[in-house]
Amino acid sequence: MKAVKQKHIEEIQNIVKEGRVLIDKSDRFSYSFDGSFGTFLPDAVIQTKSVEELAALVKLANREQIPVYPRGQSTSLSGGPLPVKGGLVFDLSVMNDVLEIYEEDLVAVVSPGVLTSAVHQAAEQRGLMYPPDPSSSHVSTIGGNLAENSGGPRGLKYGVTKDYVIGLEVITPEGEIIKTGGKTVKNVTGYDLTKLIVGSEGTLGIITKAILRLIPKPVASATVMAVFNSLVDAGSAISKILSAGILPSKMELMDQSSITAVENYEPLGLPTEAEAIILIELDGHPLALEDEVKKINELCHSVGAEEIRIPKNKAEEAEIWRARKLVSPAIVRIKPTKISEDATVPRSKIPQMCQRLQEIRDKYNIHLVVFGHAGDGNLHPNIICDKNDKEEMRRVEQAVAEIFTTAVELGGTLSGEHGIGLMKAPFMEMELGTAGLEMMKRIKKVWDPNNIMNPGKIFPEPGQKLELS
Amino acid sequence: MKQTLEQLKEELQYEKTNACVQCGYCLPVCPTYMTMGKETHSPRGRINLIKMVGEGKITDLSVLEEPMNMCLGCRACETACPTGVQYGSLLEAARAAIVKRKTFSVPVRLLRNAMFKKVFPSRQAMTLTGNAVWLYEKSGVRKAAHKSGMTNKLPYHLGAFEAVMPQAVSPKERKKTPDRIKAKGEKKYTVAFFTGCIMDAMFQRINRLSIELLAEAGCDVVVIQKQTCCGALHAHSGEMEEAKRLAKQNIAAFEEENVDFVVNNAGGCGAMLYEYGHLLASDQEWAARASAFSEKSKDISEVLISCGGLPNLRSKRKERVTYQRSCHMTNVQKVTKQPVELLKSISGVQLIEMERADMCCGSAGIYNIVNYDASMEILDEKMKDTKATGASVVVTTNPGCLLQMKLGIERENLSQSVRALHLIEYLAETAGIS
Numbered sequence: 001m002k003a004v005k006q007k008h009i010e011e012i013q014n015i016v017k018e019g020r021v022l023i024d025k026s027d028r029f030s031y032s033f034d035g036s037f038g039t040f041l042p043d044a045v046i047q048t049k050s051v052e053e054l055a056a057l058v059k060l061a062n063r064e065q066i067p068v069y070p071r072g073q074s075t076s077l078s079g080g081p082l083p084v085k086g087g088l089v090f091d092l093s094v095m096n097d098v099l100e101i102y103e104e105d106l107v108a109v110v111s112p113g114v115l116t117s118a119v120h121q122a123a124e125q126r127g128l129m130y131p132p133d134p135s136s137s138h139v140s141t142i143g144g145n146l147a148e149n150s151g152g153p154r155g156l157k158y159g160v161t162k163d164y165v166i167g168l169e170v171i172t173p174e175g176e177i178i179k180t181g182g183k184t185v186k187n188v189t190g191y192d193l194t195k196l197i198v199g200s201e202g203t204l205g206i207i208t209k210a211i212l213r214l215i216p217k218p219v220a221s222a223t224v225m226a227v228f229n230s231l232v233d234a235g236s237a238i239s240k241i242l243s244a245g246i247l248p249s250k251m252e253l254m255d256q257s258s259i260t261a262v263e264n265y266e267p268l269g270l271p272t273e274a275e276a277i278i279l280i281e282l283d284g285h286p287l288a289l290e291d292e293v294k295k296i297n298e299l300c301h302s303v304g305a306e307e308i309r310i311p312k313n314k315a316e317e318a319e320i321w322r323a324r325k326l327v328s329p330a331i332v333r334i335k336p337t338k339i340s341e342d343a344t345v346p347r348s349k350i351p352q353m354c355q356r357l358q359e360i361r362d363k364y365n366i367h368l369v370v371f372g373h374a375g376d377g378n379l380h381p382n383i384i385c386d387k388n389d390k391e392e393m394r395r396v397e398q399a400v401a402e403i404f405t406t407a408v409e410l411g412g413t414l415s416g417e418h419g420i421g422l423m424k425a426p427f428m429e430m431e432l433g434t435a436g437l438e439m440m441k442r443i444k445k446v447w448d449p450n451n452i453m454n455p456g457k458i459f460p461e462p463g464q465k466l467e468l469s
Numbered sequence: 470m471k472q473t474l475e476q477l478k479e480e481l482q483y484e485k486t487n488a489c490v491q492c493g494y495c496l497p498v499c500p501t502y503m504t505m506g507k508e509t510h511s512p513r514g515r516i517n518l519i520k521m522v523g524e525g526k527i528t529d530l531s532v533l534e535e536p537m538n539m540c541l542g543c544r545a546c547e548t549a550c551p552t553g554v555q556y557g558s559l560l561e562a563a564r565a566a567i568v569k570r571k572t573f574s575v576p577v578r579l580l581r582n583a584m585f586k587k588v589f590p591s592r593q594a595m596t597l598t599g600n601a602v603w604l605y606e607k608s609g610v611r612k613a614a615h616k617s618g619m620t621n622k623l624p625y626h627l628g629a630f631e632a633v634m635p636q637a638v639s640p641k642e643r644k645k646t647p648d649r650i651k652a653k654g655e656k657k658y659t660v661a662f663f664t665g666c667i668m669d670a671m672f673q674r675i676n677r678l679s680i681e682l683l684a685e686a687g688c689d690v691v692v693i694q695k696q697t698c699c700g701a702l703h704a705h706s707g708e709m710e711e712a713k714r715l716a717k718q719n720i721a722a723f724e725e726e727n728v729d730f731v732v733n734n735a736g737g738c739g740a741m742l743y744e745y746g747h748l749l750a751s752d753q754e755w756a757a758r759a760s761a762f763s764e765k766s767k768d769i770s771e772v773l774i775s776c777g778g779l780p781n782l783r784s785k786r787k788e789r790v791t792y793q794r795s796c797h798m799t800n801v802q803k804v805t806k807q808p809v810e811l812l813k814s815i816s817g818v819q820l821i822e823m824e825r826a827d828m829c830c831g832s833a834g835i836y837n838i839v840n841y842d843a844s845m846e847i848l849d850e851k852m853k854d855t856k857a858t859g860a861s862v863v864v865t866t867n868p869g870c871l872l873q874m875k876l877g878i879e880r881e882n883l884s885q886s887v888r889a890l891h892l893i894e895y896l897a898e899t900a901g902i903s
Contacts (some may be wrong), residue, residue, distance in 0.1 A: 022507065026532045029521050030508035035491050039517075039526065047506065074508075075493045093508060139493045303813040329551035393701075 001085055001455065002065045004043035012044060012088070015056045018092065019048025021060055031089045034074040034081050036423065037468065042069065042083040047094045050109075051169070051177060051208045053273055054090060058206070058452075061088060067455050068173075070202040072112065072144030075136045077340055078421030080201050081147055084456035089165055090206065092143050098209065107166070108212045112301070116150075119212065129217040131158035134417070143207050149199030151417030153250040156375035157283075160417065162198045164355050167211035173204070173448035182193030182395035183211055190197045196443075201419050202454040216239075219281035221249070222293050223317045226300040227274045227307040229233065231255060231358075234276035235301045235351030241280070244299060245298075246292050250281040251375025258327045259372040265330035268323050274306060278374065279324055284459025323404040329373050329384075334367060337387040339396060341466070344416030357381050358408045364399040366392075378416035393468045401466060407429065425460040474525050482562045486556045489516045490736035495546035495556075496843045500829045501539055502793045509536050512556055518657035519563050521870075530567055537563050539843055541836055542705050543796035543829035550677055557801070558747075561704055574766050583709050589698040590715055596643065599670035603637035604691035626841040631876035646677050650690045651841035655685035657776050661726055663719075663742065664735040664767075665697035667869075671866050678897040679734045679769055685900065686776035688732075695722035699733075701741035704748070705834050716745045717755060720762045731762065734769045734893055736795025736802070737834060742766040752825040768798060769864065769893065770807035778810070779792030782899040791821050791860035793851070793874055794903040795867035796829045808866055822856040832873035845871075845880075852877045863889040 013021050022028070022045040031045045043066075046057060083089050096113035101122050104211045108130065110119060116137035119361030128269050133152040134140060136293045140150070146168075151160040167181035170193075180193040197204055228234040228244050230461050238251060254262075254277050261271050271277065280296060281288050297308050311317040345353045354370065357379075361368035372380035381403055385396050404427045414431055416423050430439050441459060444451075477486075495512040510516035515536050521527040540560055547556050573581060589592045604610075614631075660683060664676055683690050691746050696719055700712035710853055719742070723731050733739045746760030773779060790812060798804045812820050831847030855863060855877065863878070865871045874889035890898075897903070 022509075024509075025527070025529075026536055027507060027509045029518055029527065029532075030511075030514040030536075033491055033517055035493065039521070045507075073493050073496060074491075091507075136492065136494075139496055329553070332488070332490060351881060368869060431562050 001067060001451075004066055004087060008064060008066065009044060009062070011055060011060060011143075012018050014364060015060065016048050018050040018053060019046065021046055031091065032072070032083065034076040034079060036077050036079045036082070036377055036421065038079065038082060038084075038422070040084045041086065044091040045089045045091055046270045046418060047091045047398045049095050049097065052169070054208065055175050057088065057172050058173065061452050062450055063172045065450050065452060066349040068206075068452050069454055070143075070147065070206045072141030073139055073435065076144065076148065076419065076421065077142045077342075078145070078148070078415070078419040079295060079423060080421045080454075081423060083421065087139065087452075089176055092206070093141050094222075095143070095208065096141075096430075100182070100353060101128070101214070105183055106214045108209050108214055109210060109371065110142050112141060112146070112207050112210070114142050114207060116140050116145055118144050123251075124215050124217060126213040127217050130214055130366055132164060142210065146198050146207050146210055147200065147202045149417070149421040149432060149465050151373070151378060151461050152272050153252060153373050154253055154427070155378065155417070156422075157247050157249045162195055164213045165210055166199050166213050168194050168197055168207055169209035170207055173450070173453040174192065175228075177208070180233045181211065185213060186397045199419075201442060202459055203420060203458055205453060216248075220286045220289055221281055221283040222234070222289040223311055223320055224280045224282075224293055224296050225311075225320050226278045226280070226305045226424050227271050227295075227310040228278070228304070229274060229306050229308070230274045230304070231276045231354045232351045234278055235354060235374075237278060237300050237305065238350060240299045240303055241296055242375070244281070244295060246295060248280045248375060249283040251373070252324050253277075253371055253374035253379070254279070254324065254327060255370040257367075257369045258331065261330040261334065262326045265326055265333060267419050268319060270323055271307065273349070278395075279320060312355060327369070331369050331382060331384050335386045337385045339383040339385065339400060340418070341381045341383070342372075342398075342416045342418045343381065343403050344376070344380060344410060345407055345410045345412030347375070347377045349410040349412065350374055350379070351376060351408060353406070353412075354377060356410075360399050360406070361404050366395055366399050368399070373416075376416075377412065379412040389469070397468050401427070409437075420458045422457060423466060425458055426459060426464050426466055428458065449467055477566075478523045480562065480566050481519055481523055482558055483520070485555050486520040486523065486558055486581035488552050489520075490552055491517070492551065493590050493733055494551055496892070497782075498545040498549045499570035500545070500847045500850070501540060502842070504843065504850065505539070506727055507740050509644050510539055511872050515540060515563075516554065516559060517558065519559055530570055531887060533563055534567050534571075536851070537567060539840060540846070541796075541829050541831065541833035543833060544800040545796060545827060545829065546829070548800045553675065557744075561707070561709065562703070565709045566707075573801070576873075582612040585703050585706070585711055589702060590718075592666075592669065592694075592697065595666045595670040599637060599643065599673060600640045602634065602671065603633040603639055607639075612680070616821060629876060630838070633872055635672055637673070639672075643673055646680070648674070648692050648694070649847070650680055650684050652687045652689050653685050655687055656689055658687045658729040658772065659727070660730045660772060661723055661728040661733045662690050662692050663696060663699070663731055663738065664692065664802050665733060665738045667868050668735050668738070672871075673890070675734060678902060679732075681902055682779065682893060682900065683732065683769065683772065683776055683897055685902070686773050686779055688772065688776065689859035691726055691728065692723050693844070695725070697722070699738040699741040699844050701737050702834055704741065705810065712747060713752070714833065716748055716759065720745065720755065720758050723762060723765075726764070726791050727859050730767045730772055731765050732767055732769050732772050734866075734891070737869060738766070739766065739768045739804075740797030768802060768804045768807070768866070770811055771804055776808055778814050779900055780895060782815040782896065784815055784899050787817050787819070788862055789819050789860040790859065790862040791823050791855060791858040792826070792864045793823070793830055793855070793870055794827060795865065795870055796827075796833075798866055799827055808864070811892065811896060812864060815896075818899070821860055823858050825854055827893050828854075830873045830877070832867075832869035834869060837876075838871055848877045848880070849875060856881065861886060861887055862895065863890060863899075864892050864895055868893050
């Protein structure tokens with residue numbers, strides 16, 4: 001890896017005609033962070049809408065071995081866009097002007113800087129739906145979602161970002177512009193490079209255009225809230241519902257600490273004495289929904305639900321979902337630092353995972369809040385701590401490591417939707433095994449022989465450990 | 470100035486930056502992030518810069534100067550923030566720290582001193598300004614200035630603002646404004662009216678109409694002579710000590726009368742009065758008095774609604790109206806419903822809300838004068854949304870917004886078909902008070 005010199009900046013400035021190159025200190029510091037941890041100063045930030053200019057810059061970077069960091073709006077919770085080795089940040093949020101919907105083909109063509117929520121709106125205006133809905137969708141770019149393979153609450157029924165991408169335009173780490181896939185759902189021509197790029201966290205190239213699959217928008221939705229006095233019962237209710245042939249669009253769990261935190265933050269009349277609540281959203285035909293709501297009611301009661309609340313109107317429904325939305329802001333009021341994990345286990349292991357999380361909480365004496373997308377096994381154990389308290393942070397590090405180990409032991413994964421990025425890199429081998437990780441490294445080597453594309457991510461450096469303090 | 474990092478942290482209120490988790494939820498609502506297109510001009514970016522200074526990673530405070538100066542201070546980010554970051558306090562602290570270390574050139578220093586310490590706080594000086602404006606209009610100088618093209622040569626683009634200045638009030642009329650006025654019909658409240666410095670000098674007519682409408686709604690109104698400028702322009706420019714001095718003067722002045730509310734008609738001033746409690750929180754002698762004052766301080770729309778609204782508001786012809794909110798009223802005072810309720814109570818009026826209704830118009834105190842180009846970019850965005858409503862009346866609730874929207878209408882060549890009015894002017898017009 002080489003440093004960026006004045007002659008490089010001059011060459012960059014000569015290439016970038018349509019956009020701008022930011023080199024002031026205030027600008028560089030403003031692109032040194034994301035939604036996770038750490039500050040890493042880039043040498044320059046590039047904003048241009050021109051794919052050709054970006055490709056030329058990548059060629060230059062590859063020739064001179066300068067690191068390149070693609071970035072959307074930096075909402076990442078895993079360090080994806082952090083320029084950990086300096087070099088160039090490409091601010092792709094400026095590439096926000098292509099958003100075309102092809103109704104007959106049921107596809108959308110987008111440029112990477114388009115906001116995810118803009119894709120949702122454009123599809124809905126035509127009676128269609130783009131299902132992946134990470135909670136930051138009104139801020140995050142579709143390019144960032146593609147790079148990280150983002151999920152969201154609808155994963156249970158509709159899957160995640162990779163299930164809706166059928167084609168890409170990519171700048172390779174050697175500066176070539178390639179196309180993968182296309183506008184057809186069926187396409188078995190050669191290796192599926194589309195799926196390889198999606199979720200590669202910017203380590204294999206820069207996505208400059210994407211073709212997304214859309215589906216018809218369901219006509220109606222219904223919400224149910226079930227209250228439980230035991231977290232394990234709540235887990236059983238989830239399994240019962242899913243094995244009864246009902247597939248809700250969302251199934252969210254809130255544990256007692258998150259319920260209490262939300263009530264303290266904004267009183268919404270939540271049952272603070274309950275050990276867990278499940279929020280369920282169903283979508284489909286109104287008649288089918290009526291029937292499913294009835295069934296869910298019976299099933300939850302049969303496993304010992306204390307109470308079932310069915311909102312009478314849209315306002316009450318919105319109130320229920322507001323409770324879930326407020327969990328994140330509510331819990332940071334307890335202590336300033338929030339470590340948001342997304343370890344995911346097979347659905348059937350949710351009760352066990354909940355049990356183990358409670359043990360970890362007591363063992364390390366940490367403030368652990370559990371909520372998340374229980375229906376697809378993607379829990380969000382959040383540790384609320386204070387980064388200035390070094391002793392506490394060391395306990396947090398140990399707890400985080402144990403959460404990862406537990407998830408893998410239960411047949412799950414380190415990350416359901418946030419990505420590996422920086423923090424989880426040291427745990428990759430535990431999940432993938434030596435040979436598995438080695439195969440990934442070989443793929444990286446072939447795509448990016450000079451290791452210029454988002455270096456320092458996914459793969460652990462020798463001796464790298466989880467460090468929060 | 471030798472200072473430890475700990476002292477600097479305290480000065481910048483570094484602790485408050487910890488509440489920012491850099492989620493980016495502030496980005497979509499930030500007008501300068503939209504028009505300038507970089508994190509450096511986003512709330513999250515600015516907070517990070519303050520954090521970097523506090524952590525010793527940036528040692529030269531001048532790195533912060535442009536990002537802090539280009540912020541409108543509209544505080545839409547506070548409303549969007551899920552973790553309750555006190556952005557306004559951080560911005561003010563950073564600006565104060567920058568001003569403290571900056572050596573202004575002699576003319577700028579003299580001008581700052583004169584404006585902040587002599588002109589805004591002095592009712593006499595502001596009256597004089599008001600009278601000078603009246604003289605300028607009436608004496609033929611304005612005509613001559615226009616004819617010669619002199620207004621186009623004014624510094625700071627003042628020529629553009631000159632064109633949209635309100636009609637001035639003569640010194641004779643100014644003196645006619647009563648100090649006390651009785652409620653019409655049954656008395657509901659006793660209120661003290663906060664005149665404001667700019668409002669009093671440039672928009673004296675709106676102040677007079679405000680007092681009449683308050684009386685109409687059932688308030689006994691007093692105008693306290695010892696009151697002064699609210700200090701908002703000082704606080705936003707980093708002149709915190711002067712802001713505190715003015716706050717104390719106002720608190721003491723209004724304590725002399727026993728009133729239910731202190732009523733203002735300017736969103737920006739109202740926000741400052743609303744925050745006196747917070748401004749003087751660490752001043753033992755004044756903290757309690759300040760928060761008592763802030764609790765009494767209300768926007769006129771709140772008081773009119775508390776009185777049960779105004780009866781018989783009627784527009785002469787069917788009119789489409791849109792409402793450009795005052796950012797400080799929305800994001801600081803959190804007064805959003807009452808102006809809308811008042812507008813909806815006027816018969817013959819159709820209220821069409823614009824897209825991005827909560828977005829700043831770019832006026833932001835004196836931002837449109839000192840950062841003219843940046844402000845005009847924001848205004849042009851605002852005018853796109855305004856035009857799309859097809860409204861012939863744009864209602865505002867703050868003098869700065871009023872001038873800015875008038876300027877927007879001029880820039881779009883719409884002055885034949887669209888009017889910008891303060892809410893009070895429109896209520897008075899439809900109530901038949903002139």
